[in-house]
Amino acid sequence: MTRRLPVEPAPGPLEDYAARFDYLFTSRAQREGFRRYLEGLLLADERNKTLTALANTEPVTGAQRKEAQSLQWFLTESSWDPQQINRRRVELMLEDSDTAAHNGGALVIDETGDRKDGKATAHVGKQYLGGIGKVDNGVVSVSSLYADERLYYPLEVEPYTPEHHFEGGKKDPQFRTKPQIAWQLVEGALEMEQLPFRAVVADSLYGENLGFREIVLDREIPYVMALRPSHAWLAFPDQVGNVWEAALFSTVSSWGGPQEPGEWVRLERTFRDGRVERWWALEAKGGPYGPERSERLVVLTTDPATLPERSTSYLVTNLPAPDSERTQSSPHSAADLAEVARLYALRSWIEQSYKQVKNSLGWAHYQVRKDLSIGRHWQLVCCAFSFCWWACRECEDFGSPPVVVLKDNEHPSSRAADEADGGKKKGQDAEAAVVGPGTTEGALVATAIRNAPALLESVLRGGPAEGATEVAR
Numbered sequence: 006m007t008r009r010l011p012v013e014p015a016p017g018p019l020e021d022y023a024a025r026f027d028y029l030f031t032s033r034a035q036r037e038g039f040r041r042y043l044e045g046l047l048l049a050d051e052r053n054k055t056l057t058a059l060a061n062t063e064p065v066t067g068a069q070r071k072e073a074q075s076l077q078w079f080l081t082e083s084s085w086d087p088q089q090i091n092r093r094r095v096e097l098m099l100e101d102s103d104t105a106a107h108n109g110g111a112l113v114i115d116e117t118g119d120r121k122d123g124k125a126t127a128h129v130g131k132q133y134l135g136g137i138g139k140v141d142n143g144v145v146s147v148s149s150l151y152a153d154e155r156l157y158y159p160l161e162v163e164p165y166t167p168e169h170h171f172e173g174g175k176k177d178p179q180f181r182t183k184p185q186i187a188w189q190l191v192e193g194a195l196e197m198e199q200l201p202f203r204a205v206v207a208d209s210l211y212g213e214n215l216g217f218r219e220i221v222l223d224r225e226i227p228y229v230m231a232l233r234p235s236h237a238w239l240a241f242p243d244q245v246g247n248v249w250e251a252a253l254f255s256t257v258s259s260w261g262g263p264q265e266p267g268e269w270v271r272l273e274r275t276f277r278d279g280r281v282e283r284w285w286a287l288e289a290k291g292g293p294y295g296p297e298r299s300e301r302l303v304v305l306t307t308d309p310a311t312l313p314e315r316s317t318s319y320l321v322t323n324l325p326a327p328d329s330e331r332t333q334s335s336p337h338s339a340a341d342l343a344e345v346a347r348l349y350a351l352r353s354w355i356e357q358s359y360k361q362v363k364n365s366l367g368w369a370h371y372q373v374r375k376d377l378s379i380g381r382h383w384q385l386v387c388c389a390f391s392f393c394w395w396a397c398r399e400c401e402d403f404g405s406p407p408v409v410v411l412k413d414n415e416h417p418s419s420r421a422a423d424e425a426d427g428g429k430k431k432g433q434d435a436e437a438a439v440v441g442p443g444t445t446e447g448a449l450v451a452t453a454i455r456n457a458p459a460l461l462e463s464v465l466r467g468g469p470a471e472g473a474t475e476v477a478r
């Protein structure tokens with residue numbers, strides 16, 4: 006076998022990380038391109054992560070320099086397989102005890118959209134873009150992520166292709182809706198080795214999709230998903246007919262203020278900076294939902310008296326309620342209100358910070374049009390994102406979570422997500438604190454991103470040289 010030629014190493018721990026992918030590249034140029042691309046993505050975010058910026062050359066005239074041309078070839082013409090790179094990246098995260106998944110974590114489904122001009126780019130179209138919060142011309146992707154209170158990282162990402170790209174429109178056999186893509190991502194996660202999780206967690210786009218919910222319910226996959234306040238069912242005029250009315254009925258019939266909460270249960274979320282938020286949770290009943298039904302309706306709010314739109318969540322879950330008859334027949338261990346809140350808060354944590362982190366790494370800064378090239382760029386961003394966690398393993402605050410505490414002696418917390426049982430049914434021990442996520446401007450992963458440029462500081466490319474020494478969220 007011919008000995009492989011050495012490449013110019015990446016600085017510090019980035020070289021150790023990049024070397025673990027070398028066997029997936031067939032040429033020295035590919036191994037070189039992988040290192041230089043990651044270095045560029047980890048540069049400070051004052052500049053866009055276009056190919057010329059990644060190569061540290063001028064935006065227009067520098068495009069012809071060999072540094073930029075080599076990255077262009079690596080991204081668009083080279084023969085490496087982005088799916089193999091992704092599998093290796095996830096494998097590295099799951100093999101390391103500091104970043105491995107555990108039974109209390111969540112499989113989060115998340116989509117994001119970013120503006121792109123023109124009509125020639127793959128998957129582009131006029132659609133709602135979560136990155137800017139409105140309908141515009143752009144590209145949307147659906148991702149699966151593993152998340153727990155220590156960290157989160159992407160598992161897989163798939164583009165959503167609008168119907169106008171298909172000859173048969175939405176009826177074309179190749180067209181996939183976002184919930185259909187999400188189910189494929191869930192299937193992919195189930196096939197991964199060493200990937201336990203407590204529940205699939207998603208927002209109302211998926212919670213409102215009956216097809217997606219029915220298939221995960223039929224497959225006995227645990228989930229916690231959001232519903233819209235207007236989510237309704239057939240009911241007589243004098244009966245509760247939607248989830249908002251179910252919460253309002255409990256408020257009117259039992260809420261007497263914080264000292265007399267009635268059916269509402271007080272939760273407290275404590276963040277790493279010492280901040281404490283008070284929330285209230287309700288096991289609501291109405292229509293097809295209830296603690297003895299196949300699906301439960303859980304309401305979380307900061308104020309049961311007014312149910313403010315911006316701070317009230319309506320959640321549906323198939324995890325059985327403690328002390329219900331369903332605990333005898335369900336394959337999943339019971340989840341009290343604090344556990345359901347904990348799981349959904351993991352998605353909220355990602356919603357608050359993941360898109361900003363991806364922007365720092367140049368998720369939407371690609372200037373290529375082909376599907377393969379876009380997919381390669383996304384996988385390289387995922388590698389840079391995972392490297393930040395990987396390099397931050399020695400941080401003294403790594404893995405130190407904030408908590409959600411159930412402040413009600415009549416409803417002792419069950420914390421059903423025992424790491425030892427994988428979310429399967431077993432006897433429950435009462436426990437006072439339920440781990441739950443929180444984030445501030447100094448969130449752990451954001452701090453890792455801000456400190457990542459320091460890892461390449463000592464080289465000519467201007468990248469970071471030292472890992473983060475202190476991280477807190």
